[in-house]
Amino acid sequence: MKGRDLYIIARNTVRVLLDSERLDDILEVGEITGRESIERALAEVKESEEGRALLADRPELNSAHIDFDALAALPEGTVGRCVSDHLTRHGLDLDALNLPRPAPDDTEFHYLLRRYRGNHDIWHAMLGLGVEGHEEVLVHAFTFGQLRFPLSTLVVFFGTLKHILLEGRWEVLQRGLRDHYDLGRRCEPLLGVYWERHWEMPLEEMRSALGLGAA
Numbered sequence: 001m002k003g004r005d006l007y008i009i010a011r012n013t014v015r016v017l018l019d020s021e022r023l024d025d026i027l028e029v030g031e032i033t034g035r036e037s038i039e040r041a042l043a044e045v046k047e048s049e050e051g052r053a054l055l056a057d058r059p060e061l062n063s064a065h066i067d068f069d070a071l072a073a074l075p076e077g078t079v080g081r082c083v084s085d086h087l088t089r090h091g092l093d094l095d096a097l098n099l100p101r102p103a104p105d106d107t108e109f110h111y112l113l114r115r116y117r118g119n120h121d122i123w124h125a126m127l128g129l130g131v132e133g134h135e136e137v138l139v140h141a142f143t144f145g146q147l148r149f150p151l152s153t154l155v156v157f158f159g160t161l162k163h164i165l166l167e168g169r170w171e172v173l174q175r176g177l178r179d180h181y182d183l184g185r186r187c188e189p190l191l192g193v194y195w196e197r198h199w200e201m202p203l204e205e206m207r208s209a210l211g212l213g214a215a
Contacts (some may be wrong), residue, residue: 027116035109037149041191042112051192058111059196061118062095071199079206080199081124086125094121116147116191123190126212127180133163134172140178145184147191 047053059065071084087094105202120139127142129135137159144152156177188210198206207213 030175037147038109038113038116041116041147041189042103042108045112045192048189048192050194050197051189052194054115054194055108057194059194061115061122061195063093066094066196074200077203078199079195079201079203082203083122083125083195083199087121090131092121092131094118112191119191119195122195125182126190126207126210133159134167134169134176138172138176141177141180142184145181146173146187148190183212 045055046208058072068087069085071080072088074081074084086092122137123136123142124131127139129139137156138150140149140155140159160173160177162178163169169176190210193210
């Protein structure tokens with residue numbers, strides 16, 4: 001890793017500690033530190049038929065490609081309705097983590113990196129976690145179990161100090177972090193899930209198929 005990369009990581013980490021809403025800084029650190037993790041995930045995605053279809057079709061998880069009104073109209077208890085309700089309940093924008101990043105070309109690596117960003121709020125919904133600080137830490141504990149993503153290590157470490165220890169959330173500290181990390185390790189790889197094919201699927205059936213039981 002180059003000296004400038006280390007500088008950017010340190011600078012952005014300090015910024016995010018002061019203001020956890022600085023998504024552009026978070027994404028920049030994730031892109032710098034996450035190359036090996038995404039490369040490993042890419043190899044894993046290619047092992048499944050659904051993953052290979054995902055890479056061939058390259059659907060985008062953003063407002064230009066998803067009909068959110070159609071998701072909101074799905075019956076309660078479906079995957080798509082769960083995602084739609086989560087976004088609406090918390091006032092989230094699925095495009096927020098898909099900020100444009102410079103790339104020399106649109107490789108499978110860059111596509112999967114975008115897909116990872118788009119997956120973030122979907123993983124929140126599938127895990128039944130909201131957007132409070134400690135819940136964000138739990139999602140990243142799960143993400144580290146899934147991908148060994150270095151950015152998640154930083155979020156878990158600093159987020160635990162800020163949102164769990166200082167707020168006295170002892171149950172989250174004692175069980176939640178480990179449980180979500182273990183869940184991420186043992187469930188199916190989620191980055192290769194072609195969500196667009198599963199919006200109408202019953203939520204609990206999908207969770208069961210992916211091994212997303214209670215953490």
